Amino acid sequence: MAAEKDISSTEKLLNIIRSKDSGPVNPVADTPPPGLWQRIRTKLQSSGAKDVTGVEFFRDTINMVRMGRDKSGWHPVQAMQTAFPEDMDLEHPQLPSFLKTQLQRIDPGKESRLWIGLPPSRGESWNVEVPRVKRSLTNAVYWSARKERTFDENEYFFDYRIRDQAAGHQTQKLAAEVCIASVRDIRMYQKIFSKAGYPPAGITLPAFSIQNLLARNWLNPGEEAYAVLYIGEDSSYIETHGRHIPLFKRVIKTGRDSILDALAASAASQGPAEAEAEPATATERKKAAQFLHQPARSTDADLLEKIQPALERIARQLERTIDHSVNVQGNPAPECIYICGAIARLPGLAEFFNEQLAIRAVIMDIPDHAAAAGPEPIFSDPEVRTSLVSTMGMAMPGPDTINFLHTAMDMDREKRAMRSTNAVAAGCALLFVATAAWWWSTIDKLEQARDKTAAIEQKLEAFSPRLSAADLIELTEEIQGKKDELRQYSRKLYPVAVFREISRMTPEGIKLLSVRLGGFSPQGSGGGDSGGPDLIIDGFVPNDPAMNETRLTGYLLTLRRSAVFNDPVVTKSGSETLASGENVYRFTLNMKISGL
Numbered sequence: 317m318a319a320e321k322d323i324s325s326t327e328k329l330l331n332i333i334r335s336k337d338s339g340p341v342n343p344v345a346d347t348p349p350p351g352l353w354q355r356i357r358t359k360l361q362s363s364g365a366k367d368v369t370g371v372e373f374f375r376d377t378i379n380m381v382r383m384g385r386d387k388s389g390w391h392p393v394q395a396m397q398t399a400f401p402e403d404m405d406l407e408h409p410q411l412p413s414f415l416k417t418q419l420q421r422i423d424p425g426k427e428s429r430l431w432i433g434l435p436p437s438r439g440e441s442w443n444v445e446v447p448r449v450k451r452s453l454t455n456a457v458y459w460s461a462r463k464e465r466t467f468d469e470n471e472y473f474f475d476y477r478i479r480d481q482a483a484g485h486q487t488q489k490l491a492a493e494v495c496i497a498s499v500r501d502i503r504m505y506q507k508i509f510s511k512a513g514y515p516p517a518g519i520t521l522p523a524f525s526i527q528n529l530l531a532r533n534w535l536n537p538g539e540e541a542y543a544v545l546y547i548g549e550d551s552s553y554i555e556t557h558g559r560h561i562p563l564f565k566r567v568i569k570t571g572r573d574s575i576l577d578a579l580a581a582s583a584a585s586q587g588p589a590e591a592e593a594e595p596a597t598a599t600e601r602k603k604a605a606q607f608l609h610q611p612a613r614s615t616d617a618d619l620l621e622k623i624q625p626a627l628e629r630i631a632r633q634l635e636r637t638i639d640h641s642v643n644v645q646g647n648p649a650p651e652c653i654y655i656c657g658a659i660a661r662l663p664g665l666a667e668f669f670n671e672q673l674a675i676r677a678v679i680m681d682i683p684d685h686a687a688a689a690g691p692e693p694i695f696s697d698p699e700v701r702t703s704l705v706s707t708m709g710m711a712m713p714g715p716d717t718i719n720f721l722h723t724a725m726d727m728d729r730e731k732r733a734m735r736s737t738n739a740v741a742a743g744c745a746l747l748f749v750a751t752a753a754w755w756w757s758t759i760d761k762l763e764q765a766r767d768k769t770a771a772i773e774q775k776l777e778a779f780s781p782r783l784s785a786a787d788l789i790e791l792t793e794e795i796q797g798k799k800d801e802l803r804q805y806s807r808k809l810y811p812v813a814v815f816r817e818i819s820r821m822t823p824e825g826i827k828l829l830s831v832r833l834g835g836f837s838p839q840g841s842g843g844g845d846s847g848g849p850d851l852i853i854d855g856f857v858p859n860d861p862a863m864n865e866t867r868l869t870g871y872l873l874t875l876r877r878s879a880v881f882n883d884p885v886v887t888k889s890g891s892e893t894l895a896s897g898e899n900v901y902r903f904t905l906n907m908k909i910s911g912l
Contacts, residue, residue, distance in 0.1 A: 366384060366385050366386070367383065367384045367385070367393060367428035368385075368428055368429045368430075368431060368712065368713060369381070369382045369383075369429070370382075370431050370433065370525070370707045370708065370710030371419075371430065371432050371707070371710070372522075372710060373433075374549055375400075375572075375573075377399050377400065378396075378398045378415075379396075379703065379704055379707040380394075380395065380396040380418065380422050380707065381395045381707045381708045381710070381711045382394045382423060382428055382711060383708065392708070395704055396418065397700050397704070398418050401414065406504065406508065412508055415508065415514075416512040416514070419513075419514050426513075426514065429517040429518070430514050430515070431517060431519070431520065431710050431711060432509065432516050432518070432519045432520075432710075433519075433520065433522055433706065433710045434497060434498075434501060434502070434519060434521050434522075435550065435551065436521060436522055436523070436546060436548045436551050436552060436553040436567050436571075437550055437567060438497055438498050438521075439495060439496060439498070439521045440495070440497075440567060441494060441495035441523060442461075442493075443479075443491060443492065443493055443562065443563065444460040444461050444463075444464055444491075445460070445489045445491055445492070446489060446490050446492055447488075447489055447490075448488045448490055454476075454724055454728045457476045457492045457494060458476075460492070461474070461492075465496070471498065471499055471500070472499060473497050473498075473499055473720040474494070474495075474723065475494070475495050475497075475719065475720055475725075476492050476495065476718075476724050477493050477716050477724070478490050478491070479493050479561055479562065480561050491561075493718075495524075495718050497521065497720050502519050502720050502721070505519055506519075506721075517721070518717070518719040518720075519719065519720045519721050520710070520719055520720065521553075521718065522548065522553065523546065523553055523555055524709075524717050524718045525706045525707070525709030525712075526544055526555075526705075526706060526709055527562065527717070528710070528713060528714060528717055529705070529708070529709040529712070530560055531714060531716070532712055534682075534709075534712075535680060535705075537560075537652065539650070539652050540559055540651070541558045541559075541647070541649060541651055542556075542557050542650045542651060542653070543634070543637075543650040543654070544556075544653075544680075545630070545634060545653055545655045545656070546656050546706065547572060547630070547655070547656075547658065548571045548572065548657060548658070550569070550571050550572075551567055551569050552568050552570060552657070553565060553566065554633065554634050554637045554638075556638065556641045556647060556650055558647055558648050563641055563645070563647045564640065564645055566633070566637045568630070568633040570626065570630050570633065572659055573601065574629065575608075575626045575659060576608070577595055577601070577626070578623045578624075578625050579608060579619075579622050580600040580603070580604040582622035582623075583622075584600075608662075619662075619663070620668060627665075627668055627669075631669060631673060634653070634669070634673065635673055638650060638675075652676045652677070652678055653669055653670075653673065653675050653676070653677045653678070654679075654680050655669065655679050656705045656706060657703070657706070660680065661679065661698055661702040661703070666678060680702070681701065682702075682704065682708060811833055813880075814833065814909060817878060817880045818831055818851075818853070821874050822855075822871070823870070823871065825863075826855055826857060826868075826871050827855055827856050827857070827858070828853060828854070828855040829855050830854040831852070831853055831854075832852040833849055833851055833909075834849060834850040834851075849908070849909045850908065850909075851881065851908070852906055853904070853905040853907075854902075854904050855903060855905075856892070856902040856903065857901040857903070858900055858901075859900050859901060860901075864891075868886065868889065868901070868903055872886065875907065881907045881908070881909065881910070884905055884907035885905070885907070886903055886904070887904045887905065887906045888902075888903065888904035889901070889902070890902060
């Protein structure tokens with residue numbers, strides 16, 4: 317019955333891996349960044365910090381390892397494994413204060429950056445191949461990942477790292493390791509540690525902490541191809557490697573809890589455990605864990621017999637994962653299996669997997685030189701020392717370590733912002749250069765103008781005599797005198813011009829008896845404020861009753877068109893008999909003369 321369930325779940329997993337999701341997907345969603353003050357505080361705390369503290373939560377303990385770094389490399393500074401108080405879990409209101417107390421023991425001055433490990437079940441990672449593009453590599457990786465897995469970008473953080481150039485393709489492609497993790501869990505860890513006064517610098521998965529150890533040669537497998545088995549609390553992860561490059565990984569829903577359930581079921585029945593034990597209660601699991609870690613427990617053979625069903629499930633999942641990696645994906649077969657996790661030091665565990673899979677199995681351990689340099693009370697206990705392996709890798713992050721608090725998308729946004737900032741800076745620099753060039757050009761032109769002015773002043777000084785202010789006043793008076801003299805001549809001749817203008821504008825049908833110029837003086841203008849001297853014309857129109865008024869009106873219009881005469885008016889008119897006995901239409905005109 318149990319075997320049928322395992323085969324069914326595995327087949328479903330393989331179908332998911334092989335299928336391509338062709339349904340519609342949403343575009344890449346930007347994850348909400350942390351607040352401004354929190355980012356500034358994290359930057360200030362992490363700037364210049366050489367130490368890193370790794371933290372991993374387990375069901376009943378907290379693992380903490382602080383690592384330092386100098387020219388010789390990484391070295392342990394301090395390590396702690398602290399048991400949780402009774403009935404305390406991640407949602408307990410007193411957890412931040414308890415956590416603060418423990419962090420103050422390992423980092424009292426807040427001098428290190430904090431990296432936190434998520435349980436394997438809270439995330440998932442896989443490999444994709446993407447074309448080598450110059451722009452929008454993040455989007456290319458994202459859409460390639462969405463073809464392999466369907467996930468809600470509002471519920472998961474997405475991150476990736478380019479691991480190597482993909483082989484076996486005519487066109488150049490890149491091999492990327494992509495990863496997703498629960499937004500809810502990451503926000504919960506951020507909140508807990510922020511309340512404790514230690515905001516985290518990074519959050520990742522145990523798979524990447526083990527990769528940190530491999531990348532820094534703390535764990536140096538001699539094989540070209542190998543597999544890693546990390547046994548967690550409620551789940552475990554399996555990963556195959558080739559030439560230290562991750563090839564294929566899976567998360568399985570079997571871990572330390574399944575082993576404790578099998579142990580509790582065996583204790584309850586006082587006999588062999590069932591093929592698949594029912595989940596035990598928290599109290600039963602606690603008793604089973606105490607028995608598992610007791611020095612004076614039953615023989616190793618009896619213990620392995622009690623937990624054999626759970627170990628066999630892990631072995632079957634491990635075998636199917638390796639089979640898929642080798643026979644479906646064409647990866648090299650692993651030559652060794654490296655085991656780590658909370659129960660990795662369980663006696664006979666490596667021998668069990670060696671016998672089940674016919675592959676050499678080795679328990680991951682901290683190198684002797686690191687253990688000797690670290691705090692002796694922790695590293696002297698082999699079981700605790702083994703459980704700290706992944707936590708130590710958590711405290712040695714690198715630029716290629718997956719970090720859900722600072723993803724590749726965040727890096728791309730920062731690069732774009734930096735490019736924009738550089739463009740603005742370049743524009744400002746160009747504007748400064750142009751302004752400076754204009755300024756220097758203006759200064760040069762000003763100097764040239766000053767040189768020309770000095771040259772002109774030198775030429776002026778060469779002339780003798782030079783005009784003084786008195787000379788200019790004398791010339792001005794002389795010119796004004798000539799103007800006055802010309803004005804006097806023009807006034808003396810003005811009556812002649814007036815009489816000539818009257819003669820020119822008087823038609824043949826109009827006879828003039830007298831023309832008098834009143835209020836005129838050759839020495840000054842006459843007429844006061846009236847606008848000029850008065851001109852009085854006395855004349856007549858030969859008697860023609862039908863045309864008298866018409867001719868006189870036409871004469872007035874002609875005079876008004878003149879530029880010399882202003883406002884001509886008839887002051888007197890009427891029929892009259894001259895001394896010669898001729899009947900005429902006599903008139904008297906009065907007008908002003910302009911121009912004086």
